[in-house]
Amino acid sequence: MISDMKAEDIMGEYKETTLNLYHSISRKVLYTEIETPYPDGKLIVSTTTPEGVITHVNQSFIEMSGYTEEELIGAPHSILRHPDMPPAAFKDLWDTVKRGEKWQGFVKNLRKDGGYYWVKATVIPNVRHGRVVGYTSVRRKPSRTKVEECIKLYPTLF
């Protein structure tokens, strides 16, 4: 399940928009301009079902997303979708992993408190006995140069 974001969870001044997510779900998101820096030396890890429903998150995922583990397990991965991310990036992600290939890209993720964090994300299909049973996503600290490039590029992709 994915619910609309609530004003009481947001830290600081925010804007509001509605995102149209995969499977025709729409979600009201509230977002601020507050960035949480990626923690040095850590990896943010999650796994999902083939449909993108979260089945596992590590502690770094919980800390950076601002949600509890209970809120995350069973939620669609698009709970992290930030309105500044062009839908084309996620189409490319899904097209790539559905071909059984590894996808890599720079992603701006939305926190529960309306803030954001940038990651270098890699997604791979989990193949067991020849069948895709889910996807593993691992995020690491991005280079600031690459983030600055994405900040310029992404608005042009809408």
Add this chain to the structure above:
Amino acid sequence: MTFMFTVSPDFTPDHLSGWYIFNTWLQKQTGEGIHLEMYNDFQNQRQAIEDDKVDLIYANPFDAAMLVREKGFQPLVKAEGVADEAIIAVNADNAVEDVAHLSPGVKVAYTEDPDVQMMGMIMLEPGDLDGNNIKPQLCDSYVLVAKHLLRGDADVGIFLAEAYDDLSSVIKKQLRVLVRSQISVIHHALMIGPKLQHRRADIEAALLAMGQDEKTRGVLNSLGFSAWNKVDDEEMEFMIDLMDTLVI
């Protein structure tokens, strides 16, 4: 029939005798002839794996994928409380405070240890550094990585965290850690090859029981930990998937 057991060449030298003691225990426990072959380098060990000479291996996470997917190995156990982590360190006099302040052309000292090398290079990425724009300084040991930093022959060193922590305090005082990884889920594992797989269940049971008995716990202490924990197939697959995402 004699089986062959080997240990990833990145083992701490202090534990060399411990592996021979462990192998003696293993032979007694299984009633099988098991020869322990310690390789000094990854290349020779990989050749032995390629030639199907290895039946049991304490494998580093980088090799685990190849062992499972290409050679039909299965996981048995991992050392309790031991994860592979890496450290990026510089000479204490170096003005650099953050990896992001490093520049292309920087001299990076590291060993052949493949997973540590990989984790280290990932931690250098925020500085826009990669295999194409660093000057690598390959060293035979972590002590030599430290020496390169102390002499100024290298600007940055990549260490296995355990090896860095084991350096003398005199050396560590002259170095400074820029980043220490906190990945937690990358670890070595004891793995069993196809010729021994009919013994997997009983060998695993014996290994898991080691931590409960004072005498056998002594054998494990000589390896630097106090118990084995089970690694099931899915945990190993998860780690392999994770390693796949990290390979640049």
